[in-house]
Amino acid sequence: MISPLIRKCADMRCSVFASRPFHFMAIRRLLVAMGFVFLAGCQNLTAAIAPSSSVGSNASTEQNWVQATGYAPISLQPGATVEQKQLNAMRVSKLRAYQELAGIVNGQYLYGTTTVESMILKDDQFKTAVAGVVRGARVVKSFPVQEDVYATILEVDLNQVDRAWVNMN
Numbered sequence: 001m002i003s004p005l006i007r008k009c010a011d012m013r014c015s016v017f018a019s020r021p022f023h024f025m026a027i028r029r030l031l032v033a034m035g036f037v038f039l040a041g042c043q044n045l046t047a048a049i050a051p052s053s054s055v056g057s058n059a060s061t062e063q064n065w066v067q068a069t070g071y072a073p074i075s076l077q078p079g080a081t082v083e084q085k086q087l088n089a090m091r092v093s094k095l096r097a098y099q100e101l102a103g104i105v106n107g108q109y110l111y112g113t114t115t116v117e118s119m120i121l122k123d124d125q126f127k128t129a130v131a132g133v134v135r136g137a138r139v140v141k142s143f144p145v146q147e148d149v150y151a152t153i154l155e156v157d158l159n160q161v162d163r164a165w166v167n168m169n
Contacts, residue, residue: 062159063157063159064157064158064159065155065156065157065158066101066104066105066155066156066158067140067153067154067155068097068098068100068101068103068104068153068154068155069097069100069151069152069153069154070092070093070094070095070096070097070098070099070100070151070152070154071093071096071145071149071150071151072088072089072090072092072093072096072149072150072151073089073148073149073150074086074089074144074148074149074150075148077089077092086144086150089149089150090142090150090152092150093142093150093151093152094139094142094152094154096152097152097153097154098134098137098154099130100154101134101137101154101156102130102131102132102133102134103130105132105134105156105158105161106130106131106132106133106134107132108128108129108130109128109129109130109131110126110127110128111126111127111128111129112124112125112126112127113125113126134156134161135156135160135161136156136157136160136161137154137155137156138154138155138156139152139153139154140153140154140155141153
């Protein structure tokens with residue numbers, strides 16, 4: 001014999017279980033709909049943060065050129081003839097342009113001293129030094145300036161310099 005209290009509890013459970021599939025289905029549908037909404041929103045956010053491969057490939061191949069110019073006086077170069085002096089000036093102007101590029105790419109070291117005596121400036125000196133490797137530079141133009149100066153313009157893609165640093169390290 002089943003007591004009336006147990007029967008009442010059993011009936012209550014049955015009524016709860018009978019309504020539960022409806023609640024679970026409604027909640028499940030609501031969660032699935034919310035999931036689609038969130039995923040659709042994430043898709044737009046992802047597209048804004050990480051552009052598609054076609055746009056990204058254009059951005060990575062965009063070149064960031066930096067130019068440097070080196071100058072050298074022709075008449076002050078060693079050489080027996082004017083042609084030798086001009087060739088030496090061409091070499092010096094190219095090396096000076098490389099020095100400028102090394103300063104841009106790798107930075108310059110500056111060292112300075114100032115001497116003050118009796119509140120009067122006696123001596124003020126500074127020295128600079130450049131050291132580094134420049135890979136991938138190309139000569140844009142090499143030409144005489146006026147009558148006694150030779151100039152060389154070099155350029156390098158800073159993106160290529162960055163890739164070289166990554167590959168070396």
